[in-house]
Amino acid sequence: MNTAGAPYISLQDVVKTFPAPGGEVAVLKHIHLNIQPGEYISIVGKSGSGKSTLLNMITGIDHPTSGTVTVAGTQPHRLSESQLAAWRGVTIGIVFQFFQLLPMLSLLENVMLPMDFCNRYSPAEREGRARALLEQVGLGDLVDKLPGAVSGGQQQAAAIARALANDPPLIVADEPTGNLDERTAEGVLALFDELVARGKTVVIVTHDPALVKRTQRTILLSDGEIIHPLIARAFPHLPHPQLLQLTHLVRPHSLSRGESLSLPPYATGLLVLTQGKLALWKPARRGETLWKELHPSQALTAQEIAPHLPLRLQALEDCVWLEIPPEAWESWLAQSGARASFVSTEKQA
Ligand SMILES: Nc1ncnc2c1ncn2[C@@H]1O[C@H](COP(=O)(O)OP(=O)(O)OP(=O)(O)O)[C@@H](O)[C@H]1O
Numbered sequence: 001m002n003t004a005g006a007p008y009i010s011l012q013d014v015v016k017t018f019p020a021p022g023g024e025v026a027v028l029k030h031i032h033l034n035i036q037p038g039e040y041i042s043i044v045g046k047s048g049s050g051k052s053t054l055l056n057m058i059t060g061i062d063h064p065t066s067g068t069v070t071v072a073g074t075q076p077h078r079l080s081e082s083q084l085a086a087w088r089g090v091t092i093g094i095v096f097q098f099f100q101l102l103p104m105l106s107l108l109e110n111v112m113l114p115m116d117f118c119n120r121y122s123p124a125e126r127e128g129r130a131r132a133l134l135e136q137v138g139l140g141d142l143v144d145k146l147p148g149a150v151s152g153g154q155q156q157a158a159a160i161a162r163a164l165a166n167d168p169p170l171i172v173a174d175e176p177t178g179n180l181d182e183r184t185a186e187g188v189l190a191l192f193d194e195l196v197a198r199g200k201t202v203v204i205v206t207h208d209p210a211l212v213k214r215t216q217r218t219i220l221l222s223d224g225e226i227i228h229p230l231i232a233r234a235f236p237h238l239p240h241p242q243l244l245q246l247t248h249l250v251r252p253h254s255l256s257r258g259e260s261l262s263l264p265p266y267a268t269g270l271l272v273l274t275q276g277k278l279a280l281w282k283p284a285r286r287g288e289t290l291w292k293e294l295h296p297s298q299a300l301t302a303q304e305i306a307p308h309l310p311l312r313l314q315a316l317e318d319c320v321w322l323e324i325p326p327e328a329w330e331s332w333l334a335q336s337g338a339r340a341s342f343v344s345t346e347k348q349a
């Protein structure tokens with residue numbers, strides 16, 4: 001069972017490798033991820049970045065090469081195939097990237113199948129429930145059609161209805177609006193909102209900005225790793241590979257409320273505030289004057305700071321920030337092709 005306060009989904013140091021012609025290839029690299037019960041999460045990343053593989057770790061469809069996955073108090077990779085199927089049937093509603101409806105069953109039968117399989121709801125209730133779910137995703141008139149006789153978008157909508165059949169606490173969906181027309185997509189987004197409002201945990205892989213905007217948190221995957229969310233927020237226009245490089249370079253720092261640092265001799269390449277409020281004071285004719293107040297997710301680069309030196313950094317509250325040392329920052333700028341001015345304007349956005 002899920003213990004109060006514990007994450008609902010937890011991936012600890014998860015690595016997934018696949019055999020490839022040149023040897024094993026790591027598709028997920030030391031992933032740490034916690035998702036709380038009731039969270040609405042989007043997972044975003046380029047094709048091949050490992051999004052579906054990550055979902056497969058959560059659903060137990062695939063096993064990690066190393067590391068631990070815990071979902072609702074269970075480690076799916078430790079269950080036998082039959083235990084796994086039974087557990088998954090009542091715990092997770094899965095919307096697959098390529099629907100995976102059974103072609104010789106009608107849409108109605110496809111949606112009834114998970115209820116039959118897990119023996120959920122009385123047999124008399126199942127059909128009415130399946131009809132209502134299909135109605136909800138706009139397929140009320142097509143319940144008796146075979147999947148092959150409806151459009152890709154309609155199959156996707158049916159796959160969503162099927163995922164909800166057992167009223168699972170967790171819904172995991174891979175590109176659920178990718179094939180839907182605008183109106184059906186809007187209906188599906190409203191349905192996800194409603195599920196979240198009912199306390200479900202919803203995790204969705206998507207490229208759809210409208211969906212991303214509605215989720216509470218976005219996980220950015222690049223080449224099998226998670227980009228630091230604050231780095232992504234501070235530089236929304238930097239490409240993912242560069243955000244990942246910055247993620248590798250940052251180190252945490254802290255300063256207690258009331259404490260100060262003088263710049264120089266203290267030096268920083270990049271500073272992204274994660275917590276607290278940081279005041280930057282510069283010398284004035286009499287005493288000093290406030291140059292800037294930094295709030296969480298705002299960043300400062302060495303290039304921005306340079307014209308205003310010397311500065312005094314003062315923690316107005318207990319502050320925590322991510323920092324890249326000056327040498328590492330300079331060499332990143334030089335080899336990444338990112339111009340300091342570009343980086344610095346972007347972060348104002
Ligand atoms: N079973 C497998 N065997 C070998 N390689 C695999 C396997 N499954 C996935 N991969 C490789 O792992 C990488 C990540 O695949 P994954 O399907 O997770 O990407 P994705 O982010 O979901 O991409 P897309 O947006 O195209 O769906 C890809 O390079 C893919 O070729």
Ligand SMILES: [Mg+2]
Pocket residue numbers: 051052053097174
């Ligand atoms: Mg995928």
